Amino acid sequence: MKYIRLADNVPEVSVIGIGCMRIASKDKKDVENIIRTALDNGINFFDHADIYGGGRSEEIFGEVLKDDPSLRNKMVIQSKCGINKGMYDFSKEHIMKAVNGSLKRLNVDCIDSLLLHRPDVLMDLSQVKEAFSELYESGKVKSFGVSNMNRFQIELLQSVLPYPITSDQLQLSLAHTPLIDEGINVNTGWDNGIVRASGTLEYLKLKDITLQTWSPLQFGMFQGIFIDNENYGELNEQLHKLADKYGVTKDTIAYSWLLRLTQKVQVITGTTTTDRIINAARAADVELSAREWYDLYKAAGNRLP
Numbered sequence: 001m002k003y004i005r006l007a008d009n010v011p012e013v014s015v016i017g018i019g020c021m022r023i024a025s026k027d028k029k030d031v032e033n034i035i036r037t038a039l040d041n042g043i044n045f046f047d048h049a050d051i052y053g054g055g056r057s058e059e060i061f062g063e064v065l066k067d068d069p070s071l072r073n074k075m076v077i078q079s080k081c082g083i084n085k086g087m088y089d090f091s092k093e094h095i096m097k098a099v100n101g102s103l104k105r106l107n108v109d110c111i112d113s114l115l116l117h118r119p120d121v122l123m124d125l126s127q128v129k130e131a132f133s134e135l136y137e138s139g140k141v142k143s144f145g146v147s148n149m150n151r152f153q154i155e156l157l158q159s160v161l162p163y164p165i166t167s168d169q170l171q172l173s174l175a176h177t178p179l180i181d182e183g184i185n186v187n188t189g190w191d192n193g194i195v196r197a198s199g200t201l202e203y204l205k206l207k208d209i210t211l212q213t214w215s216p217l218q219f220g221m222f223q224g225i226f227i228d229n230e231n232y233g234e235l236n237e238q239l240h241k242l243a244d245k246y247g248v249t250k251d252t253i254a255y256s257w258l259l260r261l262t263q264k265v266q267v268i269t270g271t272t273t274t275d276r277i278i279n280a281a282r283a284a285d286v287e288l289s290a291r292e293w294y295d296l297y298k299a300a301g302n303r304l305p
Helices: 021-025 028-040 052-067 069-074 092-106 125-137 151-158 178-184 200-206 230-246 250-259 274-285 290-299
Strands: 016-019 045-047 076-081 113-116 144-147 165-171 210-214 265-269
Touching: 016 028, 016 274, 021 028, 021 052, 028 052, 028 069, 028 274, 052 069, 052 092, 076 092, 092 125, 113 165, 125 151, 144 151, 144 210, 151 165, 151 200, 165 200, 178 200, 200 210, 230 250, 230 290, 250 265, 250 274, 250 290, 265 274
Parallel strands: 016 045, 016 265, 045 076, 076 113, 113 144, 144 165, 165 210, 210 265
Antiparallel strands: none
16 A cells, blocks of 8 residues: 555544445444455545535444444544535535544544535635634544645635645546546647646646545546446456456555556545455555556546547
8 A cells, every 4th residue: 555645633544545435334243344345455545524424424434433442542533524415615614523533433533634525605704714613623633635726715714814725626437538638638629638636637737636536437427436337338348458457456546547647646446345444455556657647548438638
């Protein structure tokens, strides 16, 4: 496993993280098995949100920690807030309530990393600053980041915060590449050259902000995975070829494609299957060549100018 520094006051985190959205439907024994499998394979990062499973994902995770408190010292816990019953809400009141709820459900004294889940157009910067300051000074949150924000939204938020924004969690996979496309297709008339992300990929690298990729095997918005999908035949052929070369599985290669980006990257996998957690962990040890990276990009249906 490889590790990167997310924040100065947080232990180094594995480049593969476990997304906990789907554990709400699992029983405690299954969740404990997921946690221990991850830790045994060098994965120490667990990503939550207050809304996952209506709070149940954090709750059942917290039940495992209550039974074995020693696990807490082996992991870095991240959670997200800001989605409030069909709207986005960055008010101080909501942020504080959400974090206190997450702490209680997770059965922990602090959250290592807190992300604002989706941009709130009505954001009052002073309220976010006040909430973050109280959370940091009380020891309830160690570091702060965002999710699904572009570079200008990050700049706006950072302009008032005394704490660095450490990460931006964005959807990115071989079958969902707008973050990458706009940079490759600069000054073309192609649709892939449309600037949708405002240079966010390059901005994160410039500012040394960690890119956390969600839905790393998905296409569309939770429409399904591209592994063994007949609509991605050429891509699966290329994944199979490289999987054979490196002695791994196709999903491992798909994760390693993301890790090949030349910046700080964490791949957040949403799998709850232990075999696939092990596959994900192995991606940290596969370094694709530039040729292999571009061959996969093109096999996914992209063309180069």
